[in-house]
Amino acid sequence: MAEDGATGFGDVSDRLAAEALIVDVDGFEGPLDLLLTLGRTQKVDLRKVSILQLAEQYLAFVEKAKQLRIELAADYLVMAAWLAFLKSKLLLPPDPSEEGPSGEELAAHLAFQLERLSAMRDVAAKLMARDQMGRDFFARGIPESVERVRRVTYTATLMDLMKAYARTRTKDEFRPYIMDRENLFTMEQALDRLRGLIGYAGEWTNLMTYLPEGWENDPVRRRSATAATFAASLELVKHGHLTIRQEDTFAPIQIKLKEVPRG
Amino acid sequence: MVDLPDDLEPVEESLFEAPPMGEQERMVEAILFASAEPVTVAELNARMPHGAEAAVALENLQKRYEGRGVELRKVGEAWAMRTASDLGFLMQKETVETRKLSRAAIETLAIVAYHQPVTRAEIEEIRGVSVSRGTVDQLLELEWIRFGRRRMTPGRPVTYVVTQDFLDHFGLESARDLPGLKELRAAGLLDSRPPPGMVGLGDGEDEADDSQDQDELFREEDTDE
Amino acid sequence: MVDLPDDLEPVEESLFEAPPMGEQERMVEAILFASAEPVTVAELNARMPHGAEAAVALENLQKRYEGRGVELRKVGEAWAMRTASDLGFLMQKETVETRKLSRAAIETLAIVAYHQPVTRAEIEEIRGVSVSRGTVDQLLELEWIRFGRRRMTPGRPVTYVVTQDFLDHFGLESARDLPGLKELRAAGLLDSRPPPGMVGLGDGEDEADDSQDQDELFREEDTDE
Numbered sequence A: 001m002a003e004d005g006a007t008g009f010g011d012v013s014d015r016l017a018a019e020a021l022i023v024d025v026d027g028f029e030g031p032l033d034l035l036l037t038l039g040r041t042q043k044v045d046l047r048k049v050s051i052l053q054l055a056e057q058y059l060a061f062v063e064k065a066k067q068l069r070i071e072l073a074a075d076y077l078v079m080a081a082w083l084a085f086l087k088s089k090l091l092l093p094p095d096p097s098e099e100g101p102s103g104e105e106l107a108a109h110l111a112f113q114l115e116r117l118s119a120m121r122d123v124a125a126k127l128m129a130r131d132q133m134g135r136d137f138f139a140r141g142i143p144e145s146v147e148r149v150r151r152v153t154y155t156a157t158l159m160d161l162m163k164a165y166a167r168t169r170t171k172d173e174f175r176p177y178i179m180d181r182e183n184l185f186t187m188e189q190a191l192d193r194l195r196g197l198i199g200y201a202g203e204w205t206n207l208m209t210y211l212p213e214g215w216e217n218d219p220v221r222r223r224s225a226t227a228a229t230f231a232a233s234l235e236l237v238k239h240g241h242l243t244i245r246q247e248d249t250f251a252p253i254q255i256k257l258k259e260v261p262r263g
Numbered sequence B, C: 001m002v003d004l005p006d007d008l009e010p011v012e013e014s015l016f017e018a019p020p021m022g023e024q025e026r027m028v029e030a031i032l033f034a035s036a037e038p039v040t041v042a043e044l045n046a047r048m049p050h051g052a053e054a055a056v057a058l059e060n061l062q063k064r065y066e067g068r069g070v071e072l073r074k075v076g077e078a079w080a081m082r083t084a085s086d087l088g089f090l091m092q093k094e095t096v097e098t099r100k101l102s103r104a105a106i107e108t109l110a111i112v113a114y115h116q117p118v119t120r121a122e123i124e125e126i127r128g129v130s131v132s133r134g135t136v137d138q139l140l141e142l143e144w145i146r147f148g149r150r151r152m153t154p155g156r157p158v159t160y161v162v163t164q165d166f167l168d169h170f171g172l173e174s175a176r177d178l179p180g181l182k183e184l185r186a187a188g189l190l191d192s193r194p195p196p197g198m199v200g201l202g203d204g205e206d207e208a209d210d211s212q213d214q215d216e217l218f219r220e221e222d223t224d225e
Helices: A012-027 A031-040 A051-067 A074-091 A103-129 A158-170 A187-200 A219-238 B003-013 B021-034 B041-047 B054-064 B085-091 B103-115 B120-127 B133-141 B164-169 B181-186 B204-224 C003-008 C021-034 C041-047 C054-064 C085-091 C103-115 C120-127 C133-141 C164-169 C181-186 C204-224
Strands: A147-155 A242-246 A253-257 B070-075 B078-083 B145-147 B159-162 C070-075 C078-083 C092-100 C145-147 C159-162
Touching: A031 A051, A031 A074, A031 A103, A051 A074, A051 A103, A074 A103, A103 B103, A103 B120, A103 B181, A158 C103, A158 C120, A187 A219, A187 A253, A219 A242, A219 A253, B021 B041, B021 B054, B021 B078, B021 C070, B021 C078, B021 C085, B041 B054, B041 B078, B041 C092, B054 B070, B070 B164, B070 C021, B078 B085, B078 C021, B085 C021, B103 B120, B103 B133, B103 B159, B133 B145, C021 C041, C021 C054, C021 C078, C041 C054, C041 C078, C054 C070, C078 C085, C085 C092, C103 C120, C103 C133, C103 C159, C133 C145
Parallel strands: A147 C092
Antiparallel strands: A242 A253, B070 B078, B145 B159, C070 C078, C145 C159
């Protein structure tokens, strides 16, 4: 504070006062802290502190800070407004028609808050004054490590067991419930296949030549593939994409792409 | 404490021969001596042979260590050996540089200890300023406070309570032994008193729930001791 | 400076009243307890009040701890307190870790439970994969399965059956209480049909032998069939 003492004498005291106030405001942890300090200056038991007087002290403090154009945090101003309100409530005779807490109730609560904060500070100091570990008393300096012997137990529930069993059994016995499609050639498959191939069939071709690869020899598969391909060819005839013919009973069935007029 | 031996009484007649009490005392002594951390009665029993009654052995041992350079101390639900406080002056060499706690942190710690379980909003209400995240974090990091149950009020805020480490550090047997606790309670300074005109905040059933919480915290110590 | 000569005189007559021996013992006790390393006599003397005789205090302390759970031990030129060597076993803490059985193990177990007595080959046939030696060993070790009678088929393979421990663990009175067993059987799922080309399973005299085994466990099912 002394390093810039070069400026005139007149305003030094003002400036020091201002600075003192700044320091003071900074030194308080919020309005409640400031109120507690102001309350203590009344030199009475906090329970008997005059809230009215306290409110006036606070408002005077804020007023002074404003004059000195010291920036006060919003909560200081909110508290000031609230205290002004409280002051008016305490001074005016109570309005019986008015709802809400009376001035006395509000004042009593503020007194309670101040007393509680003060009490917490006292016990905080008492707590810190206690013997502390690592300062006044000590724990074992060479703790012996406790060897952990890990024993693993396995567990399973009945449900796990049931599920596991069902899982193993699902692999075979349950399968027949699902359609076995391994040896089944569906009409949809045959249709897809035919649609892809008939474009090249400009002449009469034996239907059996359209059987998919690998389905021609195994009797089960050939039957399935033949049936599907035949049904598919009928479907394509129905839609006018193919013509189909059979020269004689049991003679090979032949198909041919139908000439469709363009457009 | 007193209940445990009763529970274990029939063990003496069991197939497992419990070691003689003198031997049990030695065991408790060895375990507590070797450990830097407090050890619970349950853990003592678990580590000692079947049929041992750690609670009884502890009592005997505590008498034996009375007035010695090392003491047997109860910390919450656990027991620990600590050097006698009057000999602290001999230990300069051991003294751990303790981190200086800020005034905010010290006050917050005290509020948690005396008002537990307490929410951040309540701490702020009591201190009249907002509590910075760092303050709470520091106390959590020191493991002096921990999260308690959530409060059953709107928003279900978390609460804070003090830990066994806290008790251990300040040489407290339980949170009930906090200095001045009875006086504060008698003066009504630990009541959660909502500001007049504010209804529904911390009222009614929530209030009941809270006091239950607190009761439980303090009762726990009562019954288990 | 002036004190120095006094130092050399008998301690009793010194200006500095040395603490009583009991007090010195306490000090040595506390220092040894709290020190992170063994402490030499010289260091003890340096840390204790003027006139103290650490060596004497140490000797007394050592006697005091004789036969206790903690011993005063000389480590090189220094002293330390350690737990009595016969109590080393207390420095172990058994932690029990519970794990879920592997899929292979639980499936194997289920098959043994439902199909007992069952051979490894049969388990593999049902599971459709080979059963590792480890899986079976684990179940044997857990004492959830045990060896049953040998099957009277070529190679006389051993069979597995579930144990009383298994029943206890799963809260079953007998294996026939396995939930859903009847339902599964009704659905034909327990029909242990030999795959084509495999004969002799559950045939002839083996059948008699097996059903005897099974009788004990599956009597109800047997009569149902």
